[in-house]
Structures are given as structure tokens and as C-alpha cells.
Amino acid sequence: MTLVISLVLGMTxxxxxxxxxxxxxxxxxxxIVILFGLLxxxxxxxxxxxxxxxxxxxxxxxxxxxxSLTVFFSIIFVFLFHKFIVKES
Amino acid sequence: xxxxxIIVIAVFLGILTxxxxxxxxxxDNLNLISxxxxxxxxxxxxxxxxxxxxxFKDISKKGKLLFVLTSAVILGTFTxxxxxxxxxxxxxxxxxxxxxxxxxxxxxxxxxxxxATAEIAAIAFLxxxxxxxxxxxxxxxxxxYVNYFTALAPGGATSMDTTLPIVSRATDPNHSVISFLNGAxxxxxxxxLVNFLYSx
Numbered sequence: 001m002t003l004v005i006s007l008v009l010g011m012t013x014x015x016x017x018x019x020x021x022x023x024x025x026x027x028x029x030x031x032i033v034i035l036f037g038l039l040x041x042x043x044x045x046x047x048x049x050x051x052x053x054x055x056x057x058x059x060x061x062x063x064x065x066x067x068s069l070t071v072f073f074s075i076i077f078v079f080l081f082h083k084f085i086v087k088e089s
Numbered sequence: 090x091x092x093x094x095i096i097v098i099a100v101f102l103g104i105l106t107x108x109x110x111x112x113x114x115x116x117d118n119l120n121l122i123s124x125x126x127x128x129x130x131x132x133x134x135x136x137x138x139x140x141x142x143x144x145f146k147d148i149s150k151k152g153k154l155l156f157v158l159t160s161a162v163i164l165g166t167f168t169x170x171x172x173x174x175x176x177x178x179x180x181x182x183x184x185x186x187x188x189x190x191x192x193x194x195x196x197x198x199x200x201x202x203x204x205a206t207a208e209i210a211a212i213a214f215l216x217x218x219x220x221x222x223x224x225x226x227x228x229x230x231x232x233x234y235v236n237y238f239t240a241l242a243p244g245g246a247t248s249m250d251t252t253l254p255i256v257s258r259a260t261d262p263n264h265s266v267i268s269f270l271n272g273a274x275x276x277x278x279x280x281x282l283v284n285f286l287y288s289x
Binding site: 013019077 | 099100102103109111113119123124131134137153157160161162166170172173176177184188211212214215222223227236241242249250255257258269
């Protein structure tokens with residue numbers, strides 16, 4: 001919920017203040033730095049979690065099959081739906 | 090390509106650092122740090138979206154695209170889940186329930202721990218974590234080499250929070266809004282679908 005509020009708050013401020021290009025450029029640079037921080041800390045949470053590491057050895061292959069196939073077919077379906085439904089109309 | 094490289098390096102450096110240099114007792118603090126970063130990041134993405142004229146334009150067209158996207162992600166996810174289940178010798182109801190986490194790894198395993206076995210819950214946990222990792226890596230690649238719309242496919246329920254900043258950087262405000270709404274719908278569907286599909 002905090003996350004949605006934070007996003008909506010940013011949108012509201014952006015919408016009413018009509019930020020100029022320079023501020024948005026700075027914002028974009030800050031984003032890259034924070035995104036790196038986020039992904040790094042998410043990575044640390046994955047690496048430090050003993051459940052994940054021990055699970056990887058036993059159910060890693062099964063989970064890899066599930067995750068790669070669900071992602072793969074999501075991509076295929078979205079690509080095809082876009083090509084044949086969105087573009088046709 | 091630089092963006093993808095930055096992403097991959099950040100995630101893998103994090104995993105290695107976490108695994109070799111940090112004590113597992115710090116896990117709550119790490120999650121707290123991640124959530125602070127994410128809160129600031131979503132505010133910053135919000136500023137971008139709010140400032141763009143495209144965000145609130147063509148609402149009905151966006152609604153149609155959203156419907157197409159969410160339907161395709163659900164169908165694709167279930168298709169992948171069924172095939173993965175067949176390969177792994179798993180019953181179709183468990184396979185669909187694992188897939189129906191849509192990347193939300195903190196919820197689906199909790200539900201499955203109650204209604205299914207610990208092993209199915211553990212597979213759901215790892216599967217959905219890996220889905221998020223795949224999404225983080227694939228979104229910029231798909232946006233660059235296929236199209237922006239297809240880049241919205243892998244994120245699933247994470248499209249509204251953790252992978253939204255990546256979508257926002259890799260595509261445009263138009264697609265970021267659709268991505269957010271897609272993630273919100275899938276997030277609402279997860280508790281219902283995981284319970285329902287496992288009971289089949």
C-alpha cells in the first residue's frame with residue numbers, strides 16, 4: 001500500500017507542478033542510482049536467504065522449468081495477441 | 090544494452106555479496122532497505138509519469154490494450170505452468186497454482202503451505218522468485234529487440250512495483266501505465282486463483 005501511495009503521490013506532484021526538463025533529467029539520473037541500489041539489495045536478500053540456497057539444490061530444476069516456461073509462454077502469447085489483435089484493429 | 094548490463098551486474102553482485110559476506114540474521118534489515126529503495130523509486134517513477142502528457146491520454150485505448158495484455162499473460166502463464174507440470178510429473182492443479190503466483194513470491198507459497206504440501210509451496214516460492222529475476226533481466230531486452238508491449242509480458246504481478254521502474258526506463262509512460270494496471274489486476278487475482286486452481 002505504501003508503494004502505491006508513493007507512486008500516486010509522485011504522479012500527483014508531477015501532474016500539477018509540470019516539472020521542467022532539467023528537473024526530470026536529474027530525476028532520471030537519481031532513478032538509475034536508486035534502481036541499482038534496489039536491485040543490489042534485492043540480490044543480497046536472495047543470496048543471504050538460506051531457504052533459497054538449500055531449495056536451489058533440491059527443487060532448483062523444477063522451479064527453473066516452471067519459471068522459464070511461464071515467462072516464455074507469457075512472452076509468446078503477449079507477442080501474438082499484440083500482433084494479431086492490437087495491430088489488426 | 091548498457092541498461093541490461095547494469096541490471097544484471099547489480100543483481101548478481103547483490104546475490105554474491107549476500108551469500109558470502111552477509112549473515113542470514115540480517116535478512117529483515119535487507120528487506121527493509123529494499124522497501125525503502127522501492128518506495129523512493131516509485132515516487133520518482135510517479136514524477137515521470139505525472140509530468141508526461143501521454144499518461145492520461147487515450148484512456149479507452151489503454152483499457153483495451155490492458156485487457157489484451159492481462160488475458161495474454163494469464164493464458165501464457167497457465168500454458169507454461171501446465172507444460173512445466175507435465176515435464177516434472179506434477180498434477181495439473183498444483184502446476185497451475187504454482188504458476189498463478191505470477192511472480193509474487195511472498196504470497197503464493199504462504200497459501201500453498203496451508204492448502205498443499207511444503208514441497209509445492211517451496212517450488213512456488215523459488216519459481217516466483219526466478220520469474221521476478223527473469224523479468225528484471227528480460228524487460229529491457231524485449232523492449233529493445235521486440236517491442237514495448239511484449240516487454241510487459243514477463244513481469245506478472247511484479248509489474249506494479251518491483252519491475253515497474255525497469256519498465257518505466259525501458260519503455261514509455263504509455264506502456265508504464267498499462268504495466269502498472271496489469272500488475273495491479275494480477276496481484277488482486279493471485280490469492281483467489283491460487284486457492285481456486287489448487288482445489289480443482
